[in-house]
Amino acid sequence: MSCCERHGAAGPVAVDPALAGLRIRPERLLGRLEQLAAIGRTDEGACCRLALTDEDKAGRDLLVSWMRELGLEVRVDRIGNVFGLRRGTEDLSPVMSGSHIDTVRTGGRFDGNLGVIGALEAIETLNDAGVRTRRPLVVGVFTNEEGARFAPDMMGSLVYVGGLPLKEALDTVGIDGKRVGDELARIGYAGDAGLGLYRPHAFVELHIEQGPVLDIEGVRIGAVESLQGISWQEVTITGQSNHAGTTPMRLRHDAGYCAAAIGTKLREIARELGGDQVCTMGLVKLHPNLINVIAARATVTVDIRNTDEATLREAERRFAAFLEELAAAEGVKIETRRLARFEPVQFDDGIAHLVEHHAGRLGLSCRRMTSGAGHDAQMLARICPTAMIFVPSIGGISHNPAEDTRPEDLAAGTDVLLHTLLELAS
Ligand code: GLV
Ligand code: MN
Ligand code: MN
Numbered sequence: 001m002s003c004c005e006r007h008g009a010a011g012p013v014a015v016d017p018a019l020a021g022l023r024i025r026p027e028r029l030l031g032r033l034e035q036l037a038a039i040g041r042t043d044e045g046a047c048c049r050l051a052l053t054d055e056d057k058a059g060r061d062l063l064v065s066w067m068r069e070l071g072l073e074v075r076v077d078r079i080g081n082v083f084g085l086r087r088g089t090e091d092l093s094p095v096m097s098g099s100h101i102d103t104v105r106t107g108g109r110f111d112g113n114l115g116v117i118g119a120l121e122a123i124e125t126l127n128d129a130g131v132r133t134r135r136p137l138v139v140g141v142f143t144n145e146e147g148a149r150f151a152p153d154m155m156g157s158l159v160y161v162g163g164l165p166l167k168e169a170l171d172t173v174g175i176d177g178k179r180v181g182d183e184l185a186r187i188g189y190a191g192d193a194g195l196g197l198y199r200p201h202a203f204v205e206l207h208i209e210q211g212p213v214l215d216i217e218g219v220r221i222g223a224v225e226s227l228q229g230i231s232w233q234e235v236t237i238t239g240q241s242n243h244a245g246t247t248p249m250r251l252r253h254d255a256g257y258c259a260a261a262i263g264t265k266l267r268e269i270a271r272e273l274g275g276d277q278v279c280t281m282g283l284v285k286l287h288p289n290l291i292n293v294i295a296a297r298a299t300v301t302v303d304i305r306n307t308d309e310a311t312l313r314e315a316e317r318r319f320a321a322f323l324e325e326l327a328a329a330e331g332v333k334i335e336t337r338r339l340a341r342f343e344p345v346q347f348d349d350g351i352a353h354l355v356e357h358h359a360g361r362l363g364l365s366c367r368r369m370t371s372g373a374g375h376d377a378q379m380l381a382r383i384c385p386t387a388m389i390f391v392p393s394i395g396g397i398s399h400n401p402a403e404d405t406r407p408e409d410l411a412a413g414t415d416v417l418l419h420t421l422l423e424l425a426s
Contacts, residue, residue, distance in 0.1 A: 022126075029410060032117045039059045040059070060082060081142050081160055108400065114410060118206040153230075205386075211393065224352065227345045240253040241294050272318075347387040351420070
């Protein structure tokens with residue numbers, strides 16, 4: 001049952017007039033976002049805090065210090081998820097909000113960070129106003145959401161909800177040959193709290209959209225009601241290196257050519273299926289990677305997404321059939337390794353409705369939408385009613401140092417989060 005069914009046909013319950021005017025402090029929110037963004041800042045102005053690196057540790061340490069300043073009870077679980085609990089007036093299941101602070105190598109300032117710092121800001125606003133909620137509030141910071149160093153993405157939240165055995169997650173080896181469990185221990189975040197520590201009454205994640213829809217339409221808030229399915233795999237092609245000048249084209253077993261053909265085929269599959277279908281080859285490694293040597297080996301990663309599970313499967317089927325043809329035609333061996341596979345998720349309609357309601361009450365334009373990116377919320381949705389709040393990304397740019405969101409939109413999204421949490425926890 002939706003936790004918000006009581007809001008159904010009758011609409012949301014009336015907001016306590018004394019609390020309706022409560023607003024977050026934008027300068028405090030922006031200040032914390034900047035402080036966190038300074039950790040791992042690159043020369044290009046990007047944020048580089050790959051999961052479980054020294055930079056991730058420094059970001060976590062800063063967050064934990066903020067949680068303690070706000071009087072939250074901090075606990076770290078065995079996959080390194082960090083939780084800050086604010087007690088309610090009753091010992092009920094908590095309302096949880098949060099996101100991640102790891103980034104891709106070329107990350108921006110807000111991806112994930114806004115969801116965590118926004119939740120802290122909502123809590124500090126309640127502290128300042130002396131408001132106690134009936135249910136506890138928990139800020140969750142999930143390990144390795146990005147999956148850029150260790151696949152799968154959303155690893156911490158996936159383990160939290162029981163979707164991936166802890167041992168398998170800890171044994172995962174990253175792109176630099178390091179093991180999750182060792183890196184977690186090295187940075188001091190292999191905690192002892194049990195997995196699934198809190199079973200939330202509801203989960204709400206504030207996030208930048210990372211796409212163009214809100215920006216193009218000039219809408220301030222997205223009430224996110226669904227999230228598309230994600231298929232990740234690694235493809236390894238083994239051919240034969242040989243001399244680039246002397247080997248006739250008909251005698252080649254060229255892994256580099258196969259990698260390029262895969263990139264082209266992915267674009268073709270997306271074009272043929274149309275609609276929401278997206279396909280990306282994000283990583284390419286060639287060996288020996290020299291100008292005058294035909295590549296003996298290529299490794300590429302493939303990211304295929306769709307809001308519709310049947311179409312996503314069709315894209316995967318077409319891609320697998322292509323790999324077979326390619327291997328036979330070029331005389332190479334092609335192996336695939338599954339890195340992640342998540343079906344599309346439908347979020348809780350009642351919470352999406354609450355988000356719309358509070359956006360409207362705060363005078364903010366709002367639309368229902370789907371998420372193109374993966375988020376911890378898609379994992380939490382397996383165990384509790386969940387939805388997300390999006391704010392616009394300027395130019396729809398993300399996973400890029402130029403990622404940006406207007407300060408007033410960051411604040412507006414956090415105000416909507418505050419009131420959504422307040423109502424869910426009342
Ligand atoms: C996470 O950011 C993803 O959608 O890949
Ligand atoms: Mn994110
Ligand atoms: Mn991201």
